[in-house]
Amino acid sequence: MARIFEGDPNAFATGAFKNSALVAVSTGLLQNMNHDEIEAVLAHEVAHIANGDMVTMALIQGVMNTFVVFLSRVVGYAVDSFLRKNDEENTGPGMGYWITTIVLDIVLGFAAAIVVAWFSRQREFRADAGAAELMGRKQPMMNALARLGGLHTADLPKSVAAMGIAGGMGQLFSTHPPIEERIAALQNS
Numbered sequence: 472m473a474r475i476f477e478g479d480p481n482a483f484a485t486g487a488f489k490n491s492a493l494v495a496v497s498t499g500l501l502q503n504m505n506h507d508e509i510e511a512v513l514a515h516e517v518a519h520i521a522n523g524d525m526v527t528m529a530l531i532q533g534v535m536n537t538f539v540v541f542l543s544r545v546v547g548y549a550v551d552s553f554l555r556k557n558d559e560e561n562t563g564p565g566m567g568y569w570i571t572t573i574v575l576d577i578v579l580g581f582a583a584a585i586v587v588a589w590f591s592r593q594r595e596f597r598a599d600a601g602a603a604e605l606m607g608r609k610q611p612m613m614n615a616l617a618r619l620g621g622l623h624t625a626d627l628p629k630s631v632a633a634m635g636i637a638g639g640m641g642q643l644f645s646t647h648p649p650i651e652e653r654i655a656a657l658q659n660s
Contacts, residue, residue: 514603518599538583539579616653
């Protein structure tokens with residue numbers, strides 16, 4: 472299924488299953504790209520669907536969140552037990568547990584976000600290559616990427632930001648590689 476939405480140039484795919492996926496393209500993208508470039512962007516989004524990227528991203532995020540919560544709680548209990556080893560009224564978690572857990576939730580949460588963003592960047596390279604394969608040639612995807620590099624792209628809502636074309640802020644936390652790297656990867660493939 473495809474939808475058009477009002478806004479600056481952007482596109483994204485969403486949906487848990489291939490037969491219920493949605494590709495959305497903005498009016499800004501449709502107005503600023505030629506037919507081959509639009510087709511390449513659509514092929515890129517279809518490649519995300521074919522690769523199962525939406526489910527994979529949700530699973531990776533879930534695993535990383537579980538890791539953060541589990542590890543912070545285990546370390547929190549260990550720290551609390553060490554700090555309260557001579558405490559005879561050791562009933563339930565103490566301050567050591569709570570402070571350690573909160574600090575580790577934050578620190579490990581940032582580390583997990585870096586891992587998820589790294590994986591997201593890798594899947595962008597795969598979707599670019601998938602688009603070139605679907606179209607039978609690389610040039611339309613490279614042209615679409617070059618065009619996107621010269622356009623002001625809209626920020627997507629946070630709930631779907633990892634699925635759109637527009638990149639995030641900061642190299643480590645960016646969900647999309649720089650346009651130049653994506654074009655170079657296509658040229659070298």
